[in-house]
Amino acid sequence: VSEGQVKRIVVVGGGFLGCEVATKLALAGRDKDVEVVHAYVEPGALYRYVPVYFSDYVTERLRGFGVLERPYNMVLNMREPSDRKQHNLQLVLQGFEQTALDCGHVVFAPTHLEGNVDLAKKSGLEIDSNCGGVLVNHEMLARTDIYVAGDTASYPDKVLGRRRMQSYDHSFHSGALAGANMALSERKPY
Secondary structure: OOOOOOOEEEEEOOOHHHHHHHHHHHHHHHHHOOEEEEEOOOOOOOOOOOOHHHHHHHHHHHHHOOEEEEOOOEEEEEEOOOOOOOOOEEEEEEOOOEEEEEEOEEEEOOOOOOOOOHHHHHOOOOEOOOOOOEEOOOOOEEEOOEEOOHHHEEEOOOOOOOEOOOOHHHHHHHHHHHHHHHHOOOOOOO
16 A cells, blocks of 8 residues: 555455554555545444434535445455456455446455353353353453453443443453453453
8 A cells, every 4th residue: 555556455344443454554555646445344334333313424424534335235355356456356246236346355344253262161260142242341351360351352332331342442442451450450341
């Protein structure tokens, strides 16, 4: 992106990670004429995770960053592009009609995937029946001296209630907090 060699990148996935990646790519490629297409099956960005009005707001913000939204689209296939000089591959999308989109790169951002909680179950930790993550408190503590962070943690959120989030930013910050809470005598909330 920084050198402007790729002219179109498709980000697949309308969750937190997909929105983060699409935004960062659009901002990084803005001066290089890099087109960022954001494709997902839902009607709007973050639609599965937040109220509709907030999904609409986030979708508009993404458009403001120059991201081209492709709601109601799922990936059917990847194949050779029609123009090998301009693009590396072709993505076949199914929305209201089937379309083929030539692009330089595709980023698959995981959406609505289940966390691997097998070890936690075997260890007797509580699993959130709604979102499938390991139940933790505000300090990322699942049980005395057992911390869980990242996309496996089901944590309480003051505004949105208990949730599990798949996001680089969340994984980084919850992991840093869990590490600090393990190492320091004063525990801080997430």
